[in-house]
Amino acid sequence: MSQSGLVTLHTLSTLSNHDFIHTVRGLQTEIKRINTENSIFVNFLNANEPALIERMDVTLTKVQEMQSQAQPEPNKTVSGISGAINAPVDAQSAVSKSVMDEKVLKAAKGPRINYSYRTDLLLREQDDIQTNLERFIKKTHLQKNRLIAEIEESGIRNTELVEARNNFETVVVIEGIEEITQKIPAEKFVRYMQEWLKFAQIMLEKLRLRTNSLRTTYNKLKSQLIQKEESGVSxxxxxxxxxxxxxxxxxxxxxxxxxxxxxxxxxxxxxxxxxxxxxxxxxxxxxxxxxxxxxxxxxxxxxxxxxxxxxxxxxxxxxxxxxxxxxxxxxxxxTVPDVMEYIKKKAELANLKKNLKVTMRKVNIQMMAMGTYSRTMCQLTGITKVDPSWFESTISTPDSISIIELSKAIPSFIHKESFFKALDSRKMEKDK
CATH class of the missing domain: 1.20.5 (Single alpha-helices involved in coiled-coils or other helix-helix interfaces)
Structure with a gap:
């Protein structure tokens, strides 16, 4: 702070309220200016001479010690360069600084920086800020272009998705429904997806070829630019x-x-x-x-x-x-037979049935006897089975019927009708 900016207590007591506020505001602007100069100076030292910052810390500590010796009451001190730059500014701090002893300030004064050197530092700082700003603008420009490209790509994707959805709804959902079942067959869906995937692969191949051609052209231009830079062609x-x-x-x-x-x-x-x-x-x-x-x-x-x-x-x-x-x-x-003849036939049939019953009883008795005789023959001869040659000789029975014929006719006796038919046929043969 310059000596012109210092105010004494006597001067402050004589000022009115409006002048006092104006003076405090002037001090605040002066402090802001000094803080800006200090920040520029610190940035310059950090970039060029970092060792001088340690010396400035030592100088600030000496100034604080001298201030503490000059003022018996303990005050909050600012430590370090960053504290000196970013110290809070208000009216009370400005007044407390203004009432410092001039001798202490004169003893704490260091080497002053002239106006031309300050201007040089300010121009350098301005150039650094300009370069950083240009770098930031380029970065933001690239980021903006990338975001614009992503937005355009998302818009193209959105339109393609809407078109694909509409085509899917028309081809599969609306036209693919069967009239009978009112359902979408899986074959149509699979066929549509296969065609769509083939079309997507074709488009990918086209885009891949396009990117390869652009990459080759970019590499050619880059190589030409490098050659021009190396050859020095303006x-x-x-x-x-x-x-x-x-x-x-x-x-x-x-x-x-x-x-x-x-x-x-x-x-x-x-x-x-x-x-x-x-x-x-x-x-x-x-x-x-x-x-x-x-x-x-x-x-x-x-x-x-x-x-x-x-x-x-x-x-x-x-x-x-x-x-x-x-x-x-x-x-x-x-021709219908005579009644008397029918009655005679009926009586003959009844007699024949009676005779048949008697004959069957005799046949059963003879069969039983034949069974006993056959068992006896088997025992005598030692044969387990009956020999059919034993029954070749015929035995006289009523109406000259052989035993073999009776044995054949016995099973048919179970069914009376067949037996009677056989008997009638036998009688007809006898009549002939």
Whole structure:
């Protein structure tokens, strides 16, 4: 602080309130200016001569010791350069500093820095701040461009996602529903996803080729720039104009190609939509064809079954026709017998039944005897089984029926009708 800025207690007591506030504010601005100078000076020393900061700390400690000797009351001191720079400023501290003894301040005075050196330090500090600001501006510019590119990329992704969602809803959700089941078949979903993945792979290959071409051009330009820097060729304003013209031409060609690409995308979208539509129509026609083919096969099988049934029915009809013809012949030649003759036949039938019962009893008795005789023969001969040659000789029975014939007729006796038929046939043979 300069000596002109110091105020004594006598001067402060004579000031009015308005002048006192004005004086305090002036002191505060002076302190701010000194703090700014100190910060600039400290930054300069940190960059160029860090050893001088230690000397300044020693000087400040000496000043504080002298202040403590001059003032008997203990006051809060500021330690270090950072404390001297960032010390709080208010009216009371300004007044307490203003009432210092001039002798103490004169004894604590160090070497002063002239105005030209201060200006030089200020210009250097300004240059450093300018370089840091330019570096920060470049960094923020790059960050801004990166953020703009990310925003544009996110916008493109959003539009592509919306377009893909709309296409998915139209192709799979709306048109892919079956009319009968009202469900989306898994085959259509899988087919759509496979086509979409193929299209994505094609686009990735195109973008990869584009990035590779841009990388090669960037490497070529970088190598050319390095060669120019090494050869010392100075770039003139004409080169920049030529570069601007070339950039404009490239931008125009890029815009034209982008327009062509958008048109091709639209054409491709329409073609893919028509293709999917025709695929759906073809699939429906294929389903209808399969149904018709299945109906034809089922009808053919039904016709074949009808043919087989017709053949079987014709055979049954032929058999029934033969039976019918036989019955017609029988009915045409059939004559009703006389009543007396029928009564006689009935009486003969009753007598025959009685005789049959008697005969069967005798046959049973003879069979039992034959069983005992056969067992005795087996015991005598030592044979376990009955020999059929033992029964070759016939035994006289009523109506000259052999034992073998009776043994054959015995099982049919269980069914009376068959037995009577056999008996009638036997009697008819005898009558003949």
């Amino acid at each position: 770039v003139s304003e004409v080169d920049f104009v030529q570069l601007d013209i070339a950039n404009k031409n490239f931008l125009d060609s890029i815009e034209e190609k982008n327009k062509n690409l958008i048109e091709l995308k639209q054409i491709n979208g329409k073609a893919s939509y028509m293709l999917s539509k025709h695929k759906n129509f073809l699939q429906k026609q294929q389903i209808t064809f399969d149904k018709i083919l299945e109906t034809i096969l089922r009808t053919n099988s039904f016709y074949e079954r009808l043919d087989r049934d017709y053949d079987a029915t014709s055979l049954v009809i032929e058999k029934q026709q033969e039976k019918y013809d036989d019955l017609v012949k029988l009915t045409s030649k059939y």
